[in-house]
Structure formats: structure tokens, C-alpha cells
Amino acid sequence: MSTPEFSLSVFYLRQIAEQIRSIGGDVEHWLAHSQLDEAQLADSSLQIPYAELRLLIGAALSSTKEPALGLLVGERLVANTHGILGYAAINSASLRQAVQLLAHYLRVRTSLVLLSYEIHGDQFRLVFSEPVPLGEIRRPVLEAVILTIKNLLDHIAMGSCNVSEVAFPFDAPDYAALAQDLFKCELRYGQAWAGIALPLNSIDLPLKMADPASFQDAVQICQRELDKLLKSESLSTQLRRIMLEKQGGFPSLNVMARLLHLTPRTLHRRLLQEQTSYKEIIEDVRHTLALEYLKSGQLSIQEIAYMLGYSDIANFRRAFKRWEQLAPSLYRLRMVPSRIK
Structure with a gap:
């Protein structure tokens, strides 16, 4: 099986570095597991390839001895830290439009996970899947990504639509109480899917921060970034x-x-x-x-x-x-x- 050509924006690696530093870890020693130095973490255009990222996340888990690292990193990522994609989401007309945007353009931030959406009974589900098996980094990656997107949805909804539940395809960890504190909604482990459920009857409510002109401008930039990525493949x-x-x-x-x-x-x-x-x-x-x-x-x-x-x-x-x-x-x-x- 060939090496997957999937990647993550270096910005998110920088958040891992900051989390390591905040608990007294040695960032320079951590980066020694890769070809990166700390100066490169400031290069917003850099995409970290899958193989190197997998090595670094594994090293971060090992060196910090913090099993909840994914959650702690996800909690650091507020709405305005996702570049032009986050800006577009903030200006969306409804949560449905925001989710459709994220599903289409998430790749400009990371290709480690795919986002799709579906209607399940009275739920509107955001479903995250792995385009390649993530192996030992599966839990921290899914926890970080899902918490990040959940917090983004909470920010743009401003209370108009609360997340019904969050689902994970693995058993509850020892730090489940911490996860509950961070997600602030029902958590369901051992599920057949990974993602976020929203009440179907609320996803089309108008959002207070909606700005159609800003949204369209941001989408055009997202499309240019996506086109550039696709051309390089x-x-x-x-x-x-x-x-x-x-x-x-x-x-x-x-x-x-x-x-x-x-x-x-x-x-x-x-x-x-x-x-x-x-x-x-x-x-x-x-x-x-x-x-x-x-x-x-x-x-x-x-x-x-x-x-x-x-x-x-x-x-x-x-x-x-x-x-x-x-x-x-x-x-x-x-x-x-x-x-x-």
C-alpha cells in the first residue's frame, strides 16, 4: 500500500507545540522527531505530510504522557483560528450553509478527515470519516477535530441551535469526565459513526452574524485555495x-x-x-x-x-x-x- 498523500496545515501543529510547552514539555526535542524546526511552524502556507504528522502526534502523546492531548489541542482552536474557512463559516446564513461549506472546503485546512452530512430521523449529522486508517493517532485526531468543529458551530449559532450529541467510534476513555466538561453536551462512545448531531428543526434558522457579501468573498478565496491544492496533486x-x-x-x-x-x-x-x-x-x-x-x-x-x-x-x-x-x-x-x- 502506498504512502498516503494527506496533510495538515502547519498552523494546527503549532497548536500542538503550544500545548506541549504549556505543560512544561520540550518543543525542540519533540520537533527533532521530524525535519521541522520551530521557525517553520510560523509558515502558514506549509502543509505537513501524513507520515511526518503521524510521527509527531505519536511523539507528543509519548513525551507528554497526556492521553487527552487531542481534546486539549481542540479546545485551543477558537473560531477565528481557522483562516478564511473560519471567516466564511462565521458569515454563513444558517448552520446548514456553514456545514455545507465546511464539508466542501475542509480540505484547505486538513485532508486527514473527510466531512459529510446526512439526515437521521430528527437529527442533522456531521459525519467524520478517515480517508486513510489513522491507526494509533485516530483517537486524538478525531477528538481534536470534532471538538474544534463543535466549538465553531456553537460560536456561530450563538445559542440558536445547540448540539444534540457527539458520537465517537471507540470506547469511553479514562478522561471521559474531562471530555464531558469540554463538549458540554451528550457524549456517546462505541458508536458506528463519528461526529456531531444537530436538531434538524433548527439548522435553517437565520444566524445573527450572517453577512452574504462577506460570505461570498470568503468562499471565492476558499475556492482559489482548493484549486491550488488540487493542481499540486x-x-x-x-x-x-x-x-x-x-x-x-x-x-x-x-x-x-x-x-x-x-x-x-x-x-x-x-x-x-x-x-x-x-x-x-x-x-x-x-x-x-x-x-x-x-x-x-x-x-x-x-x-x-x-x-x-x-x-x-x-x-x-x-x-x-x-x-x-x-x-x-x-x-x-x-x-x-x-x-x-
Whole structure:
């Protein structure tokens, strides 16, 4: 499986550094785990690649011995710390518009998580998912991101719409009381999803800080930033991102070429130039999603096989044994202890 080309704005790494410093940690020693120095943390244009970020978050957890680090970092991030995306959200006409904005442009701040939204009964849910399995940094990343977005929604709603509940796909931690104090709403652990639930009957109420002109100006800047990010991506990364966002939808090469405004021959040729192929990318994405689905424990192996486009569960088992050198059922058993922690 190839190294994921996902990243986080250096701004958020700076918040981790400040949190480490606030509890007496050595920031310089922490950064020694990477190629970064403290001066680079001030470069707002810098995006930290996934592999380096995973190393740094792991080192921060280890050096501070603070299991609630994700929550503490998330609490530091107030509404005006999210750049132009935060400014656009503050000027949204309604919470529905703010959520739609965040779902579309969250990538300009981080690609570590995807945000989607759905209606579930009387709830309007913001659902966070992992485009790549986050492994040991899953809990701190989800806690930080969800608390940050929850606080942003509270800020722009100004009491007009209170969060109904927050859901996490892992068991309650030892610091659950701290989490309750920070979220100030119902927390539900061990759920089949991660995210925030809002009352459906309140998400279209007009917001007091709404400014349509400022909102449109900010959205245009967000779009320019997103366009710039997309242009810097390799073609193979674009394909992986599209497939991961679809969470199991695998268009044919011809359909994907049409989506990208390319001919099938051009798409094939450009992938060869990147030393890969459409088949290899689909295989890589299936591998990534299989690991995520198995770790979540929410789907049966037969359901996972179906989600990944295998008509025969035996074919999925063979593919998984080729990827991980063990059966999917054994992999899931091995992952259960780390998932519960």
C-alpha cells in the first residue's frame, strides 16, 4: 500500500507545540522527531505530510504522557483560528450553509478527515470519516477535530441551535469526565459513526452574524485555495482521493477519465508516467478501506467484501491474504484490543 498523500496545515501543529510547552514539555526535542524546526511552524502556507504528522502526534502523546492531548489541542482552536474557512463559516446564513461549506472546503485546512452530512430521523449529522486508517493517532485526531468543529458551530449559532450529541467510534476513555466538561453536551462512545448531531428543526434558522457579501468573498478565496491544492496533486493522488471520498465506489477507467475531462488513453498514459496503473490504484484503495472497515468492527466480512466491489467473499479473502498475509477475520481479532484502547 502506498504512502498516503494527506496533510495538515502547519498552523494546527503549532497548536500542538503550544500545548506541549504549556505543560512544561520540550518543543525542540519533540520537533527533532521530524525535519521541522520551530521557525517553520510560523509558515502558514506549509502543509505537513501524513507520515511526518503521524510521527509527531505519536511523539507528543509519548513525551507528554497526556492521553487527552487531542481534546486539549481542540479546545485551543477558537473560531477565528481557522483562516478564511473560519471567516466564511462565521458569515454563513444558517448552520446548514456553514456545514455545507465546511464539508466542501475542509480540505484547505486538513485532508486527514473527510466531512459529510446526512439526515437521521430528527437529527442533522456531521459525519467524520478517515480517508486513510489513522491507526494509533485516530483517537486524538478525531477528538481534536470534532471538538474544534463543535466549538465553531456553537460560536456561530450563538445559542440558536445547540448540539444534540457527539458520537465517537471507540470506547469511553479514562478522561471521559474531562471530555464531558469540554463538549458540554451528550457524549456517546462505541458508536458506528463519528461526529456531531444537530436538531434538524433548527439548522435553517437565520444566524445573527450572517453577512452574504462577506460570505461570498470568503468562499471565492476558499475556492482559489482548493484549486491550488488540487493542481499540486499528482493524478494518482486525485484518483485515490476521489475513490476514498466515494468510500467504495469504483468507476471504470472510462468513467473516471470522463470525470477528469481526459481521454481514457491519456489517463492510462499519465498514470504510466507516474509508475502506476488504474488497476493498482483501485487495489490500493480497496486495501486502505478494508483495513478501516475491519478496525471499525461495524460491518461483517461479507458486507465489507460487498462494499469493496467483490461479488464473491472468497475473492476478498484471497485479496486480503495477499495484502496482509493473514485472513481478514484474524486481522480483525488482532485489531480489537488496539481499537478499544
